Amino acid sequence: MSSPLPTSHNKYIAADSDSDSDIDESALPSYGTEDVLVPSPAPGKGKGRPQQQDVLASPSGQQPLSGNIGSSGAGAGAGGGAAGSAGVRGPTRQKFGNIQVETRYSGGDTLDEPVLTTIGRDLTSIYIKLIQVLYPARSGAGREVLRDWDLWGPLILCLALGIMLSLSAPPEQSLGVFTGVVVIVSVGSLVVTLNAKLLGGRVSFFQSLCVLGYCIFPLVVAALLSTFFHKLFIRGPVTLAAWAWSVWAAMNFFDGTNIEQQRVLLAVYPLFLFYFILAWMILIQ
Amino acid sequence: MADDYHPAQLHPQEPSASGFWTVEYYQQYFDVDTKTVLMRCYAALVPTNDFVADVCDSKPDMYGPFWTLTTVIFFLFVTTSLASSIGSYLSDKPYNYDFTLLSVAVGLVYAYGMGLPAAMWALMRYLSVTEWGLVEWLAVWGYGMTVWIPVSLLCIAPIPLLRWVLVGLAAILSGYFLVRNVYPVLALAEQKSTRLLVPIIAVIHLGVALTLKILFFSYYIVKEVGVKEPDALPSSPVGPDSPAPTALFS
Incomplete structure (x- = not known):
């Protein structure tokens, strides 16, 4: 039996x-x-x-x-x-x-739902990641959100920054500025990620690209503000604060990559350059 | 893979342990600490020892050269636009930054700091002088450009004579650093004519320094604008920190 x-x-x-x-x-x-x-x-x-x-x-x-x-x-x-x-x-x-x-039940019937629902879900996911990147919860549970990386958010932010900067650039340079912003954002985040990997950081490649792209958001806000306020004493502090916020948010992410303490500065230094060149373009537009 | 990486274990490994297309292969060239990189930059500014053998302990890195060149590009663009905006502010002229300067700086600095040493490496391989690998050549040229970082900062000051002196000093210092490190390697070749490369390098180096001076450190707008008539101004005369609102949507 x-x-x-x-x-x-x-x-x-x-x-x-x-x-x-x-x-x-x-x-x-x-x-x-x-x-x-x-x-x-x-x-x-x-x-x-x-x-x-x-x-x-x-x-x-x-x-x-x-x-x-x-x-x-x-x-x-x-x-x-x-x-x-x-x-x-x-x-x-x-x-x-x-x-x-x-x-x-596999998360919902996505086949015959309205298109608006699909777009809304993706936008919600982008929004959640944006909040998580810019205001990281200390609990650490929020990092799980970033495991499900996407590059739509970075693309949208990068295009928004490029469009805003090219609108306020001199007419004959607007195309060059737009190209420059897109190239700087894409190549820059690629190089910064590669640099962190080469220095021995344990970081998923696309996750890092995703986070670095989302960290541009404060600069996008600063660019939006400085298209309306042209005075330098408004634009300057706003842009510098946005730059500091971007760097801080990106550094928060790189904290978790287990780079050794004596070479953390080497991984963080490119972040300063990367976001500062964008902030500088906002500042001098 | 990447999880097993420990820098202490890296040195005993042979470079051929993993293929050149993997990240792990290049990690051996990025095995530096913050202090090491700063020390090497300082040694490039004060060239008293042989760079590759003494300073780098025959283990040159790739982090320093790449980020030195990138920093030079960054500072060239930032200080140039800052200097020109200060100049146009002092001379009551609307400031329009020249974005093409950034791409010019990228092309010039990377071509000189990476393209030329790579060409030298290929040439030396052809002449069967294998004293230096590609990384050594790149390290010497990359660290040699360090001097342009403080110079570009100091050249914000709108004094033409000061700028000429600073650029000249920088060119001489980095040129001396290059020749001092490169000449012993060139002298190893069997053909005596390879030493003719030294004046060629010197000429290219001075040419690059002159190009930097003319392109990036030449904003004497203050004096020029003092004698210019208002015709030179664009159609909408506004202050430098309030660009014409019509430019927004054009």
Whole structure:
């Protein structure tokens, strides 16, 4: 009685853990009827079935399932539906005849949602990252947001800065200024990232590009302000404060890259140059 | 990979441990501390010892040359635009910065500080003088440009004579630094004619210094504008710190 149970247990787990890692183990025995999936069931299977499901259910901490196939499917389906509405992944099961169909909640139905919802979600993600970069929470939990990097935010900020600076540049130079800003931002963040990597910092390449791009935001605000206020005594402090904020935000990120203490300055120095040349272009426009 | 990197373990490794296309391969040339880089910059300003053998301990880095050149470009652009805006402010003339100067500075400084040493390295390989690798050549030229950083700062002062003196001193100092370090390597070649490269280098060096002087340190606007008539001013005569609002949307 005790010997066939582990084997059947192993068989079920092994069959499905290959296909997907986050499978809900608790409901595996009800994946189909025994007649379809296992033509020759182990002796004493019918009696051992409720026990086996309890054994399987306990490690994953889910609700214990009853022995009845139909009711277990309904229970899992209800649980999956509840989890889905709460925003957590969970399978939903339905039974068509003898075959059980599992539907998983994968973060929402993105296929036939309105375009506005899609754009809104991306903009929200950019906004969250922007806040995280510019005002990093000390808890450290916020760094997880940056793991999901994107380059849309940096692109938007870079183009905004370029457009604003080229608008206020002399007409014959506006194209050159725009090109210059885009080249400085892209090549500069590339070089700064590469420099940190070469100095032995542990930093993901695109994540660093993403963060350095988002750190331009204070300078974009400063550029916007200085298109409206031309007095130097307004533009000067604003631009310098924006520069300091950008450098501070970028340094916060590089804090986590484990560069040795005696060479941190070497990794930070390019940041000063990178943001200062942008700030300088705002200042002298 | 990058997680296993420890600088202490780096030196015993052979450079051929990883391919030249990986980041790890180049980390050996960036294995410097802040103090080391500053010390090497100082040694380039006060050239009393042999740079590669004594100062760098035969382990030249790439961080210094690259960021020295980049800093020179940065300071050339910043100080030039600052000097010209001060000049136009003092002479009541609207200031329009010349953005093309930045690309000119990038081209000139990188071409001279990286292109020329790379060409020298290739030439020396052709003449089978393998005393210096590419990194040594780049390090000497890159650190040699350090002197232009303080000079460009000092040249903000709108005094023509001071600027000429400073540029001349900088050219002589960095030229001496280059020749002093390069000549022993050139003398290793079997052909005596390779020593003719020294005057060629000196001429290129002085040419670059003169170009820097003319392009970047030549804003004597104060005196010139004093005798100019108002025709020279653009159509909208406004102060230097309030550009014409029409330029915003044109």
